[in-house]
Amino acid sequence: MLSRVEKINDFVVRLANVNGSGSASANRIFARSIIRMGVPVGSRNIFPSNIQGLPTWYEVRVSGAGHLGRRGGYDMMVAMNPQTWDKDVAGIDAGGYLFYDSTKPMPSSKFREDITVIGMPLTEICNKQYSDPRQRQLFKNIMYVGALDALLGIETDVTEVLIKELYKGKDKLIAPNIEALHIGRDYAEKNLKGAVGLKVKRASAVGDRILIEGNAAAALGCVYGGATVAAWYPITPSTSVAEAFASYCKKLRVGEDGNNYAIVQAEDELAAIGVVIGAGWNGARAFTATSGPGISLMQEFIGLAYFAEIPAVLIDVQRGGPSTGMPTRTQQSDLLSAAFASHGDTRHVLLFPADPKEAFEMSSLALDLADRLQTPIFVMTDLDIGMNEWLVEPLQWDDNKKMDRGKVMTHADLEAGKDFGRYLDVDGDGIPFRTYPGTHPTKGAYFTRGTSRDRYARYTEEGPVYVDNMERLLKKFETAKSLVPGPIRQDAPKTTKYGVIYFGSSTAAMDEAILTLNEKNILLDRLRIRAYPFNDTVIDFIKHHDRVYVVEQNRDAQLKTLLLDTGKVDPQKLISVLHYDGNPVTARFIVNDISLKSGLETSLKESV
Amino acid sequence: MTYITKPKLHHPKLPVNALGFTHRDYEGSVSTLCAGCGHDSISAAIIQACFEIDLPPHRLAKLSGIGCSSKTPTYFLGQSHGFNTVHGRMPSVLTGANLANRDLIYMGVSGDGDSASIGLGQFAHCIRRGVNMVYIVENNGVYGLTKGQFSATADKGSKSKKGVANPDSPMDLVSLALIAGASFVGRSFSGDKRQLVELIKAAIGHQGSAFLDVISPCIAFNNHAGSTKSFDYVREHNEAANALEFLEGRQEITIDHDPGTTVNVTQHDGSVLRLRKLAEDHDPTDRTSVMNFIQRHNARGEIVTGLLYVEPDSEDLHHRLGVTKRPLNSLSDAELCPGSGALQKINEGLR
Ligand SMILES: Cc1ncc(C[n+]2csc(CCOP(=O)(O)OP(=O)(O)O)c2C)c(N)n1
Ligand code: SF4
Ligand SMILES: [Mg+2]
Numbered sequence: 001m002l003s004r005v006e007k008i009n010d011f012v013v014r015l016a017n018v019n020g021s022g023s024a025s026a027n028r029i030f031a032r033s034i035i036r037m038g039v040p041v042g043s044r045n046i047f048p049s050n051i052q053g054l055p056t057w058y059e060v061r062v063s064g065a066g067h068l069g070r071r072g073g074y075d076m077m078v079a080m081n082p083q084t085w086d087k088d089v090a091g092i093d094a095g096g097y098l099f100y101d102s103t104k105p106m107p108s109s110k111f112r113e114d115i116t117v118i119g120m121p122l123t124e125i126c127n128k129q130y131s132d133p134r135q136r137q138l139f140k141n142i143m144y145v146g147a148l149d150a151l152l153g154i155e156t157d158v159t160e161v162l163i164k165e166l167y168k169g170k171d172k173l174i175a176p177n178i179e180a181l182h183i184g185r186d187y188a189e190k191n192l193k194g195a196v197g198l199k200v201k202r203a204s205a206v207g208d209r210i211l212i213e214g215n216a217a218a219a220l221g222c223v224y225g226g227a228t229v230a231a232w233y234p235i236t237p238s239t240s241v242a243e244a245f246a247s248y249c250k251k252l253r254v255g256e257d258g259n260n261y262a263i264v265q266a267e268d269e270l271a272a273i274g275v276v277i278g279a280g281w282n283g284a285r286a287f288t289a290t291s292g293p294g295i296s297l298m299q300e301f302i303g304l305a306y307f308a309e310i311p312a313v314l315i316d317v318q319r320g321g322p323s324t325g326m327p328t329r330t331q332q333s334d335l336l337s338a339a340f341a342s343h344g345d346t347r348h349v350l351l352f353p354a355d356p357k358e359a360f361e362m363s364s365l366a367l368d369l370a371d372r373l374q375t376p377i378f379v380m381t382d383l384d385i386g387m388n389e390w391l392v393e394p395l396q397w398d399d400n401k402k403m404d405r406g407k408v409m410t411h412a413d414l415e416a417g418k419d420f421g422r423y424l425d426v427d428g429d430g431i432p433f434r435t436y437p438g439t440h441p442t443k444g445a446y447f448t449r450g451t452s453r454d455r456y457a458r459y460t461e462e463g464p465v466y467v468d469n470m471e472r473l474l475k476k477f478e479t480a481k482s483l484v485p486g487p488i489r490q491d492a493p494k495t496t497k498y499g500v501i502y503f504g505s506s507t508a509a510m511d512e513a514i515l516t517l518n519e520k521n522i523l524l525d526r527l528r529i530r531a532y533p534f535n536d537t538v539i540d541f542i543k544h545h546d547r548v549y550v551v552e553q554n555r556d557a558q559l560k561t562l563l564l565d566t567g568k569v570d571p572q573k574l575i576s577v578l579h580y581d582g583n584p585v586t587a588r589f590i591v592n593d594i595s596l597k598s599g600l601e602t603s604l605k606e607s608v
Numbered sequence: 609m610t611y612i613t614k615p616k617l618h619h620p621k622l623p624v625n626a627l628g629f630t631h632r633d634y635e636g637s638v639s640t641l642c643a644g645c646g647h648d649s650i651s652a653a654i655i656q657a658c659f660e661i662d663l664p665p666h667r668l669a670k671l672s673g674i675g676c677s678s679k680t681p682t683y684f685l686g687q688s689h690g691f692n693t694v695h696g697r698m699p700s701v702l703t704g705a706n707l708a709n710r711d712l713i714y715m716g717v718s719g720d721g722d723s724a725s726i727g728l729g730q731f732a733h734c735i736r737r738g739v740n741m742v743y744i745v746e747n748n749g750v751y752g753l754t755k756g757q758f759s760a761t762a763d764k765g766s767k768s769k770k771g772v773a774n775p776d777s778p779m780d781l782v783s784l785a786l787i788a789g790a791s792f793v794g795r796s797f798s799g800d801k802r803q804l805v806e807l808i809k810a811a812i813g814h815q816g817s818a819f820l821d822v823i824s825p826c827i828a829f830n831n832h833a834g835s836t837k838s839f840d841y842v843r844e845h846n847e848a849a850n851a852l853e854f855l856e857g858r859q860e861i862t863i864d865h866d867p868g869t870t871v872n873v874t875q876h877d878g879s880v881l882r883l884r885k886l887a888e889d890h891d892p893t894d895r896t897s898v899m900n901f902i903q904r905h906n907a908r909g910e911i912v913t914g915l916l917y918v919e920p921d922s923e924d925l926h927h928r929l930g931v932t933k934r935p936l937n938s939l940s941d942a943e944l945c946p947g948s949g950a951l952q953k954i955n956e957g958l959r
Pocket of ligand 1: 695
């Protein structure tokens, strides 16, 4: 007897489509309908670097419990792409469901015994209904959304409202879309009733949360953080940061006599970072958004900004390397190239947002930190955070907060006779004062160069003077430790000698994995790292545990490398859990890998 | 090696300008370039020009790339902020600086290696964008600082110090600047101080991308027979297209004696460029004809100098981007941060 997965508000649906077929907006409506019913959803696009024709997938994690990371595996496949059929069908969890277009008969060998197969002649229905080929294609998408509504118990009214919102302003599209929705739903009601054991049940687990992409959130963080200059060069997956910044600025930053911002689409990433550094040198808050290949091109300039102590913010939306590699796949693999970017002895501050809300907060914080520390600050997001819509708590802003412009000597300071040495450590924190060009007619001007200058910015090539400056830069990096966001620790229900460290977009999957691990009696204290340089508590955490798993989405254990470089801890203690196939890490992967490495065997179904 | 500042003692009889500054106040630290290097004459011309137009030194920011030429900003305007950036990338840094504060004057100093070789892209794109600046290339046909390799402006057939002929075609920065849309283009020679000073003054008064290609012989590596960038060669082949006199707005403009050969061009800031025509076939306000003019003279092996092209009412990057008239680096929290109310509305739109 076929056993069926029967679940309420806790399952994964994956939709397989062809890129450019218009499925994206239909899929979004599907996911949003569930959210509007008060059930949290984590949705992700898995897409190729291509405009039309290649396979794409959309994964919808429905979780009343609020797990928004990828679980791993899927309970239902909506198979709309014949190209990927075999793989799509093979990936369904046992007892799961296959929904497909049954217009063309399929040999039975193409199906599986242990799943429920639900056919609907979508093409046939569309061909009957519409004569225009483009309409046939587009309405097919919304038609399967209608069928899914019926199969999963999603209220059609909710979906209708979303269609109306989507086509607001293009009102003549509303009626035909709603009609197609109804055709799909009615067919499923009539012919497929009860075929699926997965159900969406109205709940109130969403609250006032919002849906936002990390790139838009980061851009908004730059608006709120006071960035006035943005320079960028298009590169997936970072492009929409600059685009969102432009559109938010148009709404929020136009003053009486013109724009209170300037955006330059540069000729390449070298120029983009050059513009940012020039603006930072001259007292404007500036940022660039890029991805790994762009960071590679910016290396020389990043070193200059480090040595010349110029504020700059870089939003690195990480992807799989190299340039011709996996531009549309996610990874956390730029940690080392960012942390030590450039030649000579350099070290940079990195921030690790876990979701779009933190991308917002950390982007604005980065602008403060850049001014405070007078150095480049990297906001290390990734494609998963940047290009997917995440359900997060509403963004918040404290109106009492003022921008921290750092140590800047003013005209009045100089008039009062304050001693100005551009590279003079007056406060013992390694951070010197600077002046903006044009401040004072006779005082405070200095010549900026990387090194070869003394504390008063006077040219010298003396060795001890160089060393003195380098030591101060290290001290400044120490100061950074106390200014960056500290780690977040959550302890296991019972005392344990084991721990796990993770960061960024692995957080959502980790939050889910920890519950399963608890059930399996693998108890772990958790530490989420939010910045480099690491706060001392990070190293203490490692010291106080016998074994610490380090979860990261790269091959070479880059976070672990940074941890070992920072703290004198026993390398044997740190056990890597590495996921780097380009798709976001799943809870099941983490559970499986940690279980295996703890000496326990498990086999939760993984799939990409 | 350590810096040497110049003593600040003033001779009481030193002439002062309208700001009460002497020539000395526009100088920087002592040059460490080779004695006789063309670049030092350009620094002297910059000092002279700024002194003559009564420029408050702190209202100018000087930026450079890397090379002997790019070292020179230390040797002039010691009261100005300066930035020695990376090789070939000064234009982007200058662009960013300019965006941050539109009220300052930006002077970019570069070499032919810096701008025509490694930095060709940034050079062209910066000009394309109409960044309001004076961009000076101190052009000696070689990489001085790395000891005499040919740069991209070296003429085909020009001989190196060791006697090897350059096999590649030269990059003519003046032509490139015109193609890229520069709104002020001049060429001069470090050995012609009067012409250079007037060009610099005019370029500072220009609103938009002003480019000056200044042939500046390298005494150490490119001043021998067979080189087309030596003092002797440039003197022999110099063809001035016009003689420029820069008149500040407040000066009275007198009637032309010979109206057929003299034109007055009024710039945005009210300054007037009085151009006495020396070449018959040159119209400095017609970009296409100027490009032809330059190609014709290049083909004859002549080095045309003077104010080659000017578009008096050009618009700069800030204008193109619609940026506020106030410096971006001076905007307040209230002007920059939309506040929690606006965020509330954004949140509402995302549910
Ligand atoms: C990235 C990089 N590559 C190479 C160099 C070495 N370098 C220093 S100056 C220079 C050439 C400078 O030539 P130019 O701009 O013509 O200046 P000049 O010394 O002739 O005035 C080179 C290649 C460098 N500083 N940086
Ligand atoms: S090497 Fe040439 S360019 Fe450099 S300082 Fe000497 S003469 Fe001038
Ligand atoms: Mg040179």
